[in-house]
Amino acid sequence: MQFRVPAAVILSLAFTACGPSEPAQTEVPQEPGQPAAPEVTEAPLPFQLTAEQEAGKVVYETMCWSCHGTAGRGDGPAVLAGAVASPGDLTQRSFSDSDIRRIQAAFQAAAGDLSPDNPHMANVLSIIEVEDFNLAAGFLAALSYPTELPGSALAGHANYVLRCQSCHGPTGEGNGPGAEVLELAPANFTQDTLLAARNFQAAFDKIQLGGGGVHGSAMPPWGVMLKAGEIWDLVAYISSFQPGILPPAPGTGE
Ligand code: HEC
Ligand code: HEC
Missing domain, CATH: 1.10.760.10 (Cytochrome c-like domain)
Incomplete structure (x- = not known):
């Protein structure tokens, strides 16, 4: 048969920017006395984020995504633009509780030493609170799932x-x-x-x-x-x- 792509698919291709985008919430205004519009359902997340992971996601998308990318693949816009070295791919790295504690400890140790030899830490540490870094590091386990x-x-x-x-x-x-x-x-x-x-x-x-x-x-x-x-x-x-x-x-x- 003829290969046809529904208009909705083409539109979504045209309007999708490369950033992390929350899927749009479609809210149809209701006229009084009108029959209810069909419910717009959206595919669920692969798993429910904990409150901590939700908070970490917000930090990740504001402070880490520019280098680490939407999926943690190390292909954020700052890397693609050649401004920073690629952080490497985190999607298959393990982020067990002990891994995250190790990363947090390394972050805290580096906090006193903004060495230009460590471009990652120098950039991130100069703008982020330790608590926020810890939340974002915790979110990496959710983002890299399944490793x-x-x-x-x-x-x-x-x-x-x-x-x-x-x-x-x-x-x-x-x-x-x-x-x-x-x-x-x-x-x-x-x-x-x-x-x-x-x-x-x-x-x-x-x-x-x-x-x-x-x-x-x-x-x-x-x-x-x-x-x-x-x-x-x-x-x-x-x-x-x-x-x-x-x-x-x-x-x-x-
Ligand atoms: C235009 C409609 C359409 C869209 C949009 C579409 N698919 Fe499909 N997909 C199909 C049809 C029809 C089949 C089954 C026919 C076949 O296997 O050739 C299929 C089959 C598949 C299969 C094969 C499963 C199997 O067991 O063989 C996978 C995997 C899949 N789709 C993934 C996706 C993903 C991921 C997306 C979004 C990026 C997507 N599809 C978007 C129509 C679509
Ligand atoms: C300016 C770009 C940039 C930003 C922003 C950034 N990173 Fe990185 N990140 C890197 C680079 C480059 C590396 C690899 C080299 C290094 O560690 O300096 C890295 C490495 C890492 C690693 C791996 C460390 C290890 O144990 O190997 C983790 C985890 C990490 N970053 C977390 C974060 C988190 C969480 C944020 C946001 C709070 C963040 N990064 C923001 C560039 C960045």
Whole structure:
């Protein structure tokens, strides 16, 4: 069949800046006496952030994101502009409680010594309170989850809402509004066999190449616009639709 991308997908491509963006909250004003507008649902986060992680996210997005990037991959705008050396990729680093305590201790030790040999610390320490650094460091465990994949499920969530839920649906069951115009049903991630078999590479390839490159479906080839890291973020996120594929999320105690 003819390859068609719903208008909503094209619009979302046109309006997506590269920064970390909260998905827009769509609020439809109600006229008295009018029938209620259909509820706009949005795919949930891969796991519920704790209050501390929420606070750390705010610090991360204001003070760390410019270098460390949306998913912690070390590709923030300051790095891409060549202003700072890349901090390296944190998505597969472990941030256990003891790792975070070690990072916090190193930060506090460096606080008295703004050496130009340590550009990271010199820049960050001159503008941030220790408590805020600690919150952001704690958030890294949530951002790098799951460490077994080179992607961040949290970062994948934002792209899923913008680019995937129109077909695959907010619950991942393949029932988004775009599914109605497709001959071939979008995959249901809650029962997907590739993910259940933990064949993450095959899911990656499918997203990158799309249906046209695989078996002629209406699944767009996302590799033309998403970087490999962003596709791994999506693999991590869609894996969260089936319990048991990914290990328990940090802070959830599940
Ligand atoms: C100006 C750019 C920049 C900013 C802003 C920045 N970082 Fe970094 N970060 C780096 C660089 C470069 C490195 C690697 C070299 C180094 O440690 O100096 C790094 C390394 C790290 C590491 C790894 C340390 C280790 O143990 O290997 C952590 C954790 C980290 N940063 C956390 C943060 C947090 C949390 C923030 C925000 C509060 C932040 N960074 C803000 C540039 C930055
Ligand atoms: C235009 C509708 C549409 C959009 C938008 C869309 N998909 Fe799909 N997707 C499909 C269809 C249809 C299939 C099933 C047909 C097939 O497998 O070729 C599919 C299949 C898949 C599969 C394969 C599952 C399997 O077991 O084979 C993955 C993974 C996937 N999509 C991920 C995504 C991700 C991630 C996004 C967002 C970046 C996305 N899709 C956006 C329509 C869409």
